[in-house]
Structure formats: structure tokens, C-alpha cells
Amino acid sequence: MEMIGKSYPYVVVYIRPLFKVKTKVIDNDLNPIWNQTFELIAEDKETQSLILDVFDEDVGQDKRLGIAKLKLIELEAKxxxxxxxxxxxxxxxxxxxxxxxxAAGVIGIG
Structure with missing residues (x-):
């Protein structure tokens, strides 16, 4: 939360960094509930984890509020x-x- 007590949180969710999804930003809320669904691909539930990277949207650069790592083996696939x-x-x-x-130079590296 910012010094004035406001936060505009969102979460970046992924199993592999190449394929990340982002929740909507919740305006001015210190106890957000997103209630969103995403589909992610996992190859090996024994070794992979679901990463939840929480940020506060801010002018300039967003601030990381926290990160959670949940082992897929402990979650249930639907x-x-x-x-x-x-x-x-x-x-x-x-x-x-x-x-x-x-390789054809149609899109840049990144």
C-alpha cells in the first residue's frame, strides 16, 4: 500500500515465465477479490509451480507487493x-x- 493508504493491486499469474496472464487492476482496495479464471498449461505437476506475483499499479513503475509459489502437485486440475x-x-x-x-525478421527478439 502507498503512504496515503491506497493500493491498485493486480496479479501476474504463470507456471512458465513465457506465458503469463494478468488480472484486472482493482482500484483503491487493500483487500481485493479478482474472481477471474485463467487456463495455463503445465507439463509436469511433480516439478512445476503456479506463481502469483502481486503488484501495485503505480505511475512510472509498478511496485511488487508480494509473490506466492504453489506446487502444482498440491493443486487439483479441472x-x-x-x-x-x-x-x-x-x-x-x-x-x-x-x-x-x-528468424525471418518479421518480429523482434523478446
Whole structure:
């Protein structure tokens, strides 16, 4: 929270840093409830974790308020395994296409 007691929090959620999702910003709230759903791909629930990186939106640079790391093995998946595998294959195709576009100079590095 800022010195004047305000906070505009949001959360960056990811399993792998390459594919991050961001919640909406909750205006002026020290006890936010997002109630949002995201679908993320996990390859190995034994070794991977869900990362929740909490920030305060601010003019200039946002401030990190905290971070939580939840082991996937301790969470329950709601998507059937077949759907998870199909999504993983689709993600691999996207990565290959990005790689080709970068090699062709169509998109920048980053």
C-alpha cells in the first residue's frame, strides 16, 4: 500500500515465465477479490509451480507487493488430461511459428 493508504493491486499469474496472464487492476482496495479464471498449461505437476506475483499499479513503475509459489502437485486440475495434451501441442506450434517469424525478421527478439 502507498503512504496515503491506497493500493491498485493486480496479479501476474504463470507456471512458465513465457506465458503469463494478468488480472484486472482493482482500484483503491487493500483487500481485493479478482474472481477471474485463467487456463495455463503445465507439463509436469511433480516439478512445476503456479506463481502469483502481486503488484501495485503505480505511475512510472509498478511496485511488487508480494509473490506466492504453489506446487502444482498440491493443486487439483479441472481440465481432463487429453485437453491438457492438446493445449500443449497447440502451444508448441505457436512457439515454432514465433521462432520462424523471428528468424525471418518479421518480429523482434523478446
Amino acid at each position: 481440465t481432463p488430461k487429453e485437453e491438457q495434451l492438446a493445449a500443449l501441442e497447440a502451444e508448441k506450434m505457436i512457439l515454432e511459428e514465433r521462432k520462424k517469424l523471428k
